[in-house]
Amino acid sequence: MAKKVNKKRAERVKNRKERRDSGGLFIPAGLFIGMGIGFLFNQLVEWLFIGLGVGFLLFALTNLMKNKN
Secondary structure, three states, rough: OOHHHHHHHHHHHHHHHHHHHHHHHHHHHHHHHHHHHHHHHHHHHHHHHHHHHHHHHHHHHHHHHHHHH
């Protein structure tokens, strides 16, 4: 009986980690893209904030889409 409970708990933890981990890369990706564009146009801070905002937006959208499924 205890083995079944531990197995189910391990599956739930694994599923939660998979849902959480996949969208988290949008934030640093947005920052790096924003930094690259900012260096090109000599407006680093502005483009860093734009990249950060886009990264958080994409992260939130992917989480919303996963929760619907």
